[in-house]
Amino acid sequence: MNKQVFIQDLGYRDYRQTWIYxxxxFQSTLDIKIKNRREGANLETPNHLLFVEHPHxxxxxKSGNLDNLLVNEAELAAKNAKFYKIxxxxxxxxxGPGxxxxxxxxxxxxxxxxxxxxxxxxxxxxxLTLADYGLKAERSAGETGVWLDVGTPFARKICAMGIRASRWVTMHGFALNVNTDLGFFDLMVPCGIKGKAVTSLNVELGKPSVDMGEVKHKLLRHFGMLFEAEILLQQERTAIKKTKV
Known part of the structure; x- marks a missing residue:
């Protein structure tokens, strides 16, 4: 089994462009698995983790309700925001940014x-990453993602998750609010869950901003430990170097 995971930080990048990538x-990995099954090959499948920050x-x-978007196309345009059904x-x-x-x-x-x-x-x-900042984050029963103050009137979501998987290959993932403009969450019913607040790391810490690079470093450290993975940083999709996190 190949437990190497190639890490790419794509920086600030358009959502659709990143989705295509x-x-x-995803398809390249599926093609290898299909070839292995049909031809009896024994080719190694790669693993990737992309970090990215999107414009609004x-x-x-696919099972979502469009009614949970509370603004129309013109209002989205006025906010310089896009919409995709994925x-x-x-x-x-x-x-969004942050x-x-x-x-x-x-x-x-x-x-x-x-x-x-x-x-x-x-x-x-x-x-575990949020614990590094002194925050006690939790799961909420029946609600995928990461929350604070679960089971209280002050419950609030700090990280959303949604994935796709086929033949055990995954894509999409998680979105952790670090320095996010929380006003954009007022334009929708977050994750279709009514009556629950949303928060971000900088708000919880009472800081103007939190270092995004530091957050990614902590996420990688815990990801590598939990998945028992070998983390490799991939620069410009070509030069690869090992890193300790």
Missing amino acids: QEQL VFTLG NRGGDITYH QVVGYPILDLDNFFTDIHKYLRLLEETVI
Whole structure:
């Protein structure tokens, strides 16, 4: 099993452009698995984790309700925001500046074939990262993602998750609010869950901003530990170097 995970930080990038790139990596891995099965080949499948920060965009999962977007096309344009209906699970979510978005494109045959476990480990990656900042984050029963003050009137979501998987290959992932403009969440019903607030790391810490690079570093450290993965930084898709996180 190949437990190397190539890390790319795509920086600030358009959602659709990144989605297409995800699909290319996803399909490339699927093609290898199909070739292995049909031809009896024994080719190694790669694993990737993309970090990215998107311009303002709302995305709706395949089972989502469009009514959870509370603005029309003209109002989206006025906010310089885009909208896409996409092929992940979950309802509606927002991506924007100040948010660390992570897209793991993993072949779970290299790790474990259990989607429930996969989601729980993604949540745990974020929970442990937030603990590094002194925050007690939790899961909320029946609500994928990471929350604070679960079971109280002050429950608020800090990280949304939604994935797609085929033949145990994953795509899409998580969005952790770090320095996010929370006003954009007022334009939708977050994840289709009414009556729950949304927060960000800088708000919880009472800081104007939190270092995004530091957050990514902590996420990688916990991701590598939980998935028992070898983390490799991939620069410009060509030069690869090992890193200790």
